[in-house]
Amino acid sequence: MPKKKKQNNIIFSLLEKNSISFLTHQQQTTGTKNRINNGKLGQSTHHLLLLLPTSHFPLPPITPPQISMGPSALFSSQSPPLCFSSSISKFTTNYLPPPQCKPPTVAAVSASMAAASPPPTCLGFKNLMETFAVDVQRAEGRPLNVALKSAFTIASSRIEGVENVAIRIELSNGCVGWGESPVLPHVTAEDQTTALAKAADACLFLKNSSGKTLGLLLNQINALLPGHSFASVRAGIEMALIDAVANSIGIPLWRLAGGVSNEITTDITIPIVSPNEAAELASKYRAQGFETLKLKVGKNLNVDIQVLQAIRNVHPHCSFILDANEGYSSDEAIQVLQKLHEMEVTPILFEQPVHRDDWKGLGHVSKVAKNKYGVSVAADESCRSLEDAKKIVNENLAHVINIKLAKMGVLGSLEIIDLARSSGLDLMIGGMVETRLAMGFAGHLAAGLGCFKFIDLDTPILLAEDPVLEGYEVSGPVYKFTNARGHGGFLHWDNIA
Numbered sequence: 001m002p003k004k005k006k007q008n009n010i011i012f013s014l015l016e017k018n019s020i021s022f023l024t025h026q027q028q029t030t031g032t033k034n035r036i037n038n039g040k041l042g043q044s045t046h047h048l049l050l051l052l053p054t055s056h057f058p059l060p061p062i063t064p065p066q067i068s069m070g071p072s073a074l075f076s077s078q079s080p081p082l083c084f085s086s087s088i089s090k091f092t093t094n095y096l097p098p099p100q101c102k103p104p105t106v107a108a109v110s111a112s113m114a115a116a117s118p119p120p121t122c123l124g125f126k127n128l129m130e131t132f133a134v135d136v137q138r139a140e141g142r143p144l145n146v147a148l149k150s151a152f153t154i155a156s157s158r159i160e161g162v163e164n165v166a167i168r169i170e171l172s173n174g175c176v177g178w179g180e181s182p183v184l185p186h187v188t189a190e191d192q193t194t195a196l197a198k199a200a201d202a203c204l205f206l207k208n209s210s211g212k213t214l215g216l217l218l219n220q221i222n223a224l225l226p227g228h229s230f231a232s233v234r235a236g237i238e239m240a241l242i243d244a245v246a247n248s249i250g251i252p253l254w255r256l257a258g259g260v261s262n263e264i265t266t267d268i269t270i271p272i273v274s275p276n277e278a279a280e281l282a283s284k285y286r287a288q289g290f291e292t293l294k295l296k297v298g299k300n301l302n303v304d305i306q307v308l309q310a311i312r313n314v315h316p317h318c319s320f321i322l323d324a325n326e327g328y329s330s331d332e333a334i335q336v337l338q339k340l341h342e343m344e345v346t347p348i349l350f351e352q353p354v355h356r357d358d359w360k361g362l363g364h365v366s367k368v369a370k371n372k373y374g375v376s377v378a379a380d381e382s383c384r385s386l387e388d389a390k391k392i393v394n395e396n397l398a399h400v401i402n403i404k405l406a407k408m409g410v411l412g413s414l415e416i417i418d419l420a421r422s423s424g425l426d427l428m429i430g431g432m433v434e435t436r437l438a439m440g441f442a443g444h445l446a447a448g449l450g451c452f453k454f455i456d457l458d459t460p461i462l463l464a465e466d467p468v469l470e471g472y473e474v475s476g477p478v479y480k481f482t483n484a485r486g487h488g489g490f491l492h493w494d495n496i497a
Contacts, residue, residue, distance in 0.1 A: 142165070181199060247486040429454075
């Protein structure tokens with residue numbers, strides 16, 4: 001009788017509780033299967049999900065299980081695995097392992113298996129959180145200072161340049177992740193000095209935390225940098241860690257986030273300026289293809305109306321977002337809406353009309369704006385935590401929540417996104433004044449999730465120079481994410497102060 005031939009097989013199997021398992025084995029023709037869990041063979045109810053090209057592994061068709069879940073489940077260690085491959089075929093890209101990276105360190109797959117296998121085209125992030133062992137070799141934060149083209153004035157502050165913190169994390173496999181912690185006076189809790197100090201603490205912690213899973217490490221970073229007080233630093237660290245892991249496994253962040261699309265369209269912001277300056281900017285942005293203008297208001301009601309009229313003269317068909325940055329009283333906010341109504345102008349959104357702690361005023365403006373003028377109101381500064389979001393939902397205080405990673409961190413933002421969507425609120429995604437590092441991460445998230453009605457990720461356009469290399473492509477208001485791994489942007493680290 002001829003000797004039975006051994007073969008390497010990589011197969012998928014639908015297992016109990018609608019989970020999907022990645023199985024590999026040296027198999028006799030009897031078909032005995034061994035599960036792999038955390039590098040050990042044995043039984044487990046948690047499995048790493050890898051969808052691999054099947055040209056060399058002919059398999060019968062598999063129908064993915066239908067699982068209802070929100071975006072935070074992608075980053076949750078307690079949520080069911082999910083792959084969005086069925087909805088992203090139009091954006092299929094061939095991914096090659098980054099040349100600067102060694103094979104990924106995944107606890108559920110041996111090093112030899114990782115090196116031999118084709119790169120994944122989709123990976124359930126929940127499983128990645130549980131199985132990817134993070135070994136940080138280097139981690140550092142440095143000042144990221146960039147001048148603006150012109151001063152940027154809002155109701156609560158004025159800045160002439162960016163003084164943020166860049167985060168670089170390098171794993172032992174050679175893969176590097178990049179993050180950014182923005183600093184905006186009177187908005188973020190941290191100044192640059194504080195942000196650098198806390199980033200240094202977090203980086204030291206990461207370098208001394210070898211071998212922990214990504215999920216455990218992110219949870220510990222949240223404990224080390226808790227709440228709104230350190231949300232911006234936390235977000236920068238989270239971005240860099242997730243980017244490094246995405247680079248390790250060879251997929252872009254938009255696909256990891258859900259894969260709905262690989263592009264977004266943003267608005268453009270006109271800060272508080274004179275009517276003539278506003279008209280010049282509006283005319284310029286119209287020529288560049290921007291159809292939605294976000295106008296900063298809230299310092300002087302009468303001047304705000306004059307600015308709106310000037311913009312309307314040069315860009316008559318644009319959509320307006322008003323952002324008061326807490327600058328109005330509730331009566332003033334309603335007065336602005338009445339003035340615009342008389343001009344036959346209806347904003348598509350009225351963002352943070354009153355002080356962040358004026359919950360009664362926010363609720364009152366929201367009710368009048370929607371019922372009398374048909375205008376939605378967004379909570380921005382008023383929503384800095386999951387508890388704030390729950391209050392807004394339970395008391396019907398706003399129609400839209402503005403998600404900013406620097407207010408809530410990455411994981412915290414995903415929790416609020418889940419809550420808003422399940423409660424029927426619309427979503428906006430915005431940022432502080434940031435480079436394309438932070439905006440690239442947020443843009444990938446917005447494109448991959450596909451759940452944001454309003455997108456306000458324009459501030460890199462306002463910078464006098466762009467220190468970020470590669471990353472997303474910009475064509476007027478459209479950002480396209482064509483990079484093969486992570487968010488794609490990076491800095492010349494030696495050139496950073």
